[in-house]
Each structure stands twice: as structure tokens, then as C-alpha cells.
Amino acid sequence: MREVxxxxxxxxxxxxxxxxxxxxxxxxxxxxxxxVEVKLDGDYADISYHxxxxxxxxxxxxxxxxxxxxxxxxxxxxxxxxxxxKHSV
Numbered sequence: 001m002r003e004v005x006x007x008x009x010x011x012x013x014x015x016x017x018x019x020x021x022x023x024x025x026x027x028x029x030x031x032x033x034x035x036v037e038v039k040l041d042g043d044y045a046d047i048s049y050h051x052x053x054x055x056x057x058x059x060x061x062x063x064x065x066x067x068x069x070x071x072x073x074x075x076x077x078x079x080x081x082x083x084x085x086k087h088s089v
Contacts, residue, residue, distance in 0.1 A: 004022050004036055005036070006018050006021075006022070006036050007036070007037045007038070008037075008039075008040065009038070009039045009040065010039055010041060011040035013038060021036055021045075021047060022036055024047075025047075025049040028049070029049060031051055032052040033050065033051055034050045034051060034052050035050040036048070037050070
């Protein structure tokens, strides 16, 4: 597992407390953390979690098929997709 960058402003945080903040972020977001920033203000702690990027693949409904890419389409199906009216979002 990669080490999490931990940034603390406004006070000292011991290792046990740092690990508790990290564990809370992993439990809350369910994925690896890149960085944890903690800003201490008296009895309050403002915590910012920065998670690792999740790979995203766009899936579209084209000519009746759910597809991520058109890599395996033949020329006829590619031509059909090319001739479709595309609406802007």
C-alpha cells in the first residue's frame, strides 16, 4: 500500500491520531487516499481527504447498443454511427 501524504496545520498530531484520520478516510470513501490535510483550530479539526482517481470509461447507447468504444465495429456500423444526428448537451 502507498503511503498517504499527511499535512497538518495549527498544531501537532501524534502518529496514532494521524492513523485514525487516515483510517476514517479509507472507511468513508472506500478507496486509497492520496493526501489528508488537517487544520486544527482549538478543539475543532477541519479534515480534507484527497482520494486517488478512479478510472472512468464512458459508456454510450449508440444504435441500440451499450458500448464503451467502437473498436470492434465493422464499417457498416461505424457508418451508421457517423450518420446519426448528434445533439449537444
